[in-house]
Amino acid sequence: MREMRDSPVPAGLGGAAASADGLTVGRVADSLGLTVRTLHHWDAVGLACPSLRTRGGYRLYTAPDVERLQRIIVYRELGLGLTGIRALLDDSHAAAPAELRRHRERIRERIARLEQLDTGLERMISAHERGILLTSEQQRAVFGPDWDPAWVEGARMRWGTTAQWAQYAERSAERGPEEWQTIADAMAEFEGALADAFDHGVAPGEPAADRLVDRHREVFSAYFPLSRSMQVCLARMYRADPAFAAHYDGIRPGLADWFRAIVDESARAHGVDPDTAVWE
Template sequence: MSTTTPGRRGGTAYGAVRGVAGRLSVVTKGVDAVPSDGLTVGAAASLVGVTVRTLHHWDAMGLVSPSERTAGGYRLYSATDIARIHRVLIYRELGLPLDGIADLLEAPATEPLVEQRAQLVERISRLQEMVAAVDRLIEAKNAGLLLTAEEQVAIFGRDWQPSWVAGARERWGETDQWAQYAERSAEMTTEDWKQVAASISTLDEDLAAAKRAGVVAGSTEGNALAERHRASIGAFFDCTHSMHVCLGRKYVADAGFTAHYDAFEPGLTLWLRDLINANAVANGIDPETATWS
């Protein structure tokens, strides 16, 4: 199984993790920068990187209030207040609501801090899992298949060409269908792919058997087989009847696809194309004018 490239990260989740790490790294520095006589709201906002309006809001809701006063009665933030602000910012980086943050800040002094730390670690762990999932999605979109060349051949058979995946990405990499495929592919394991390969092989055998049995295009059984084939494609992206017709054309025009189907039964490619077209007509699509839509 291929792995993600070190250093490549998915936006929001990774940003949150980095935000927490960065915030933790400046807490001590920020507290040390507070003069003994405290900071005005403007100076405090500048130090911790929030707006004055934010500090006023937190003061109003009792989240963080300046605890010192000047001789003239102006309120000042002490080093302890600044440390509390940093705690709020850490919790906020992790996506906790302000009400929940208030509960954490006001927890009884006897409550072990290790409990709060455990909550942070758990949240960071979930965010890191999100990062990994986003990385996997990025790789799936770029690579097309999260299997090594050896795994692909082992699963899909000796006739499989790993280069086909790169060709498909080059042709369809910017389409909505490729994005859908990448999203679903990113969640699939090697065992999932084995099941997919087995299911497709069974379908191909059933199509060949139906052709030998004389199933004709447009019949109830023929339309059911066409729908089953369309559903096999729908496992990777939403395939309309019009798209299905376009794929049927490609099967006939492409020597590789023709060789694949005709290996199960001579003439199977043309027969499948006719099944697809007849089923499309039954669903209101004219195969002559069908487009990739």
């Protein structure tokens, strides 16, 4: 009969006794939420071996075997590798607290790193949604009293799905008031140089004008990389958009038109047709 063939050694145990004294691999796997393959692997490496076998060679786990498996599961959920688990189970119990303390310290370090990552992700999400991680008061302190924080929301609504907005947001996530102040100062210096050149009658295509065009791309790259073709589109927007036009013409009447002219001329000199330039 199958019950007698599969009864565990020692001889004399019947089918009912076999069920009471040992559990098959399948039943243990189901009860502990493991796979049969995992139990076979732990058996093969000597980490958790079933103590009994039937005469037919089937593995059977005793109650102490299952208890050892439960401890292995706990240690594995704590992040220990099989070597470390074996040491805890088989070495002197006196070494277990020290090993567990070491592992606890490693877990605390991981938690600290994850908390830093969580903070960074939170800032990244906010930057994508808000553009600038400054309060309205901080924005006006950095960009001037005429600054309208609603402009950032307008930019997000207009360009929030573009690759450039993503680049802008990723850089914004790492910036505080001091970093933004540095950027604002650099842009103010550039606009001052732009006004001086305009006052001195610098013409489009002259070396001084071309240097200003290059300087504009360099300063603007604090937000995201700007190609010559994109710069043409941006200069066109400075002239066409009422808010931008008012800003540049507020520095010098006619400055928006002149800036577009020097950008267009520089683009032509570098093989970019302003009439067909596109946002890349």
